[in-house]
Amino acid sequence: MAVSQLVGARVKRREDPRLVTGHGHFTDDFTRVGVAHVAFVRSPHPHALIKKIEVTEASKADGVVAVYTARDFKGQLAGTLPALPVFVAVKKYVPEHFPIAEREACYQGEIVAVVVAETKAQAADGANMVDVDYEPLPAVINVEKAAQPNSDKVHIDAADNICWDLPFAGNEVSEAAFKSAEVVVKERIHQQRLTPTPMETRGVLADYEAYDKRLTMWMSTQNPHFIRLFVSGAMGLQESLVRVISADVGGGFGSKISPYPEDYLVPAVSRLLGRPVKWIESRTESVQNAYAGRGQYYDVEVAAKKDGTLLGMRVTQYLDVGAYCAPFSAFQTVACLMAGGAYKWQGISSRTVGVLTNKVPTDPYRGAGRPEATHLVERMVDLVAREIGMDPVAIRRKNFIQPKDFPFTQNFGLVVDSGDYEKTLNRALELAGYDQLRKQQVEGRKHGKYMGIGLSTWIELCGFGPSSATAPATGGIALSEAAQVRVMPTGSVIVYTGTHAHGQGHETTFSQIVADTLGVPMESVDLRHGDTGEGTAMGYGTAGSRSLSVGGVAISRASGKVVDKARKLAAHILEAAEEDVVFDQGKFHVKGSPDKSKTFGEVAFAAYGAGLPEGMEQGLEAVAYFDPPNLVWPFGAHVCVVEVDPETGAVEIQKYVAVDDCGNIINPTIVEGQIHGGVTQGIGQALFEEMIYDEESGQLKTGTLIDYSVPTANEIPNLITDNTVTPSPTNELGVKGIGEAGTIAASAAVINAISDALTPLGIKHVDMPASPNRLWAQIKEARK
Amino acid sequence: MIPAAFEYARASSVEEASKLLNKYGEDAKVLAGGHSLIPLMRLRLAQPTALVDINGIKELDHIKEDGNKLRIGALTRHVTIQSSSVVKGKLPLLAEVAGEVGDNQVRNMGTMGGVIAHADAAGDYPTLALMLDADIVTNQRTIPAHDFFKDLFTTALGPDEIVTEVVFPVANGPHKYVKFRRRLFDWAIVGVAAQKMNGGWRIGLTNVGVTPVRANAVEEALKKGAKPEEAAEHASDGLDPAGDLRASPEYKKHLARVLTKRAIQQAQGT
């Protein structure tokens, strides 16, 4: 093994010079000769019957090539959009979802017609001329009301609006235990709907070549191989003849995992027309129709002892599914399994209810289920602490799962691989100056200052995932990961991975691993992803902080296989026994005589030449699939300090400390970057962002980025970050994921801080987003 | 999003612009910085048949001292006003306000005339124009600010009328603009300007009604010797703001009072 040089080093992101100078390749940068442009006609109503679609005027408009409605796609696309069969056995009702509505539109923005024209502007004009006669129906918007048996229906033919309703069997706490508990705390915790707002909206360029029945798609996705699988299936094409190319991807945050209606319709239009066609999503379409995040509320009850010992929890998740069950929607129920957080409980019982509404579907959004779990457990622990007059630090220490307990089987049978929660907490408190802050708080309160300190000692599970867990949940596909490492005769290297970066810097991190393993300079390693036409047969994309801990390990193993072959060949060249050959710093030599050596490049060249050892084939390349034995379990401690202006309700974040543990670190700069972005999104949820729908009309009121407030660098404080390192025993690199950590941690830290600040007013809990008008109203109410 | 089709012409003088507006008729619009008009067109909320681009009219881009007046050309960009030493010396409140409009991109493009003509209830300059008794000069006449702002997005301008200048009085005494918003580049949820002038106070409010509001009752109370916190209690007198996603009517009225107090107190510190 080469001495580690690059792994662990602050290597600058290789992709950045290209990206920050505007030389990236995003979907709209691609075109084809003869391309036509697609615009979609979308339902302005959240719920309506489609009586008639008049296309005559639009068809005659300048430049319009074709206008299609649902009927045109009936022979083109089979079946319904997939909803992965997580808990399929217990799903009550999964509405059919054809990519274009025929009879009934069930959310604002659902596609009802497709206009194709020579230019983008002509397509937009043509779409405006399609005259749809709608009969509006009552819109089901409020989740709590939608769950009632007497509610209006999201789909007129449905019996009710319940998509699923199931308990998770943990080791439950008895009714009696709850009754006899010294302290019981209850709260309803809201997770508002969020829109993911990637910088690059979605888009599809599709080119179907009829003679070969070959389809090429350029698109912005986190998951090219999945798209190929689903689209080839729906179009009846051979999977091997469909190529999905997704070069640079300008952010996804989960919203580019699942296939969308447009991903089926655009290639189907190309096949219908026999021309390449392109659709680039507008920002308005993105805000309205990207699969939304969160959209949940939780009814939680916690029983504890007066000394702070946590006993039991009961939690029910109500999840706003939207109008259809999005492909990975049910994944968000993982919040129920993670509700116990970093603590030991005698028992937890949880239940999830998936409720349909006339809104765009929800699907995983950065953290998916774990931010929700963290938010609820961190809030509840603070509420218990408040109730019994205990410091939030002390109650956490008292209940933490301890280092000696790992591997720890938690209440739902998941095995937490490793952790040292007190270590991250101690470091975070030290960086924040916790004791001093508490003194300042006491002093400040005397002068009417509403300063608050919030903790979030978060844990999560990621790195999907073991085939034993994922294959049953997806309907047979295991989220393992594939890698292929190919060495050219002159020693430069191409690495293919089935993961796909959308901002994570894989070109850098993964190259560091390969360069160290092969002992070659990083510059000679080219990382390729996002093209199903190259590399491994299957890939599982980037989501759930899985890329390094699954894909990175596969790359490391494939690189290892390459070294194994190279070593055999080197032994042959050096006329030594294989076990006597040492590989160090990119050179093979015989034990004891380092001056007589062959570089990796020389061996690579020899691998394509003559005189190989008996039975060895030419070439130097290897494929590896990694199926992790468990998930990985990152953790950390965040401390947020806020001051609330009691006159205006404005919140100022004065300090934010994040100490995280993702096991071994390949590149500290990239880890920091992920934390910065993640925390920013968590602060976004805590203070700024919310999709607001009119409860009556069902119209989205936050349809632009003026009304939907995504925070910018101006609103985010300088973050103080650090790491502890507790290597994961789950993989040989000792790594865990870090892509979602910041988002998982941050909302709880911020809301705990605000709740703490408002303690003198008797306020215990605040909802998100803690906007000034909401806080002002709450403060005013408390002062009454 | 893509705007509906429109004609486009670029004018090099006010006369030419006026002629073009006449030629294209009522549904033509002047294009200045485009930072209000183009977003509306992209959403197809505005569908002008023609745009008359005035960005080439150099004489509309100026800042001139004129005795005890300060004349700001309609095409003067926010960034120019914000960094002008003349404005900083003669009417520092205006430079301060210009620096609080939108973000860098908006300030590099948006213009004085555009904000005044657009008359968004949350626009910042209209508040100053009203409270300081500025004059809006057009290619046809001079309109005092208190006769200019009629309603939401509605002014005294005729369809072929072009704003050429906004004329402010010189005032460099204590002043402050307190703009309350969630993000640095957001429009005001509520804004309050305070300017000491000719021995008295001028107080103006942004986004608490369909047009900017001058807080006469606060000015009066201050004249009678009320303390800022007492006078500020009158800031919401007579207000009937509409609620929106960011603030209820109640909250806006409350903010008007709190921010008025702060604006006066902070102005006293300048």
Ligand SMILES: Cc1cc2nc3c(=O)[nH]c(=O)nc-3n(C[C@H](O)[C@H](O)[C@H](O)COP(=O)(O)OP(=O)(O)OC[C@H]3O[C@@H](n4cnc5c(N)ncnc54)[C@H](O)[C@@H]3O)c2cc1C
């Ligand atoms: C993200 C964002 C944030 C913003 N925040 C703020 C803010 O905080 N405060 C604020 O005040 N503004 C804000 N604005 C608006 C910005 O200041 C605009 O530039 C301004 O409202 C319009 O000026 P403009 O030069 O861009 O005009 P345009 O958009 O070109 O025109 C606006 C309207 O005025 C008319 N018009 C323009 N010039 C003239 C003229 N000389 N004579 C007659 N009619 C004319 C046009 O025909 C059009 O109807 C913001 C804009 C954006 C995009």
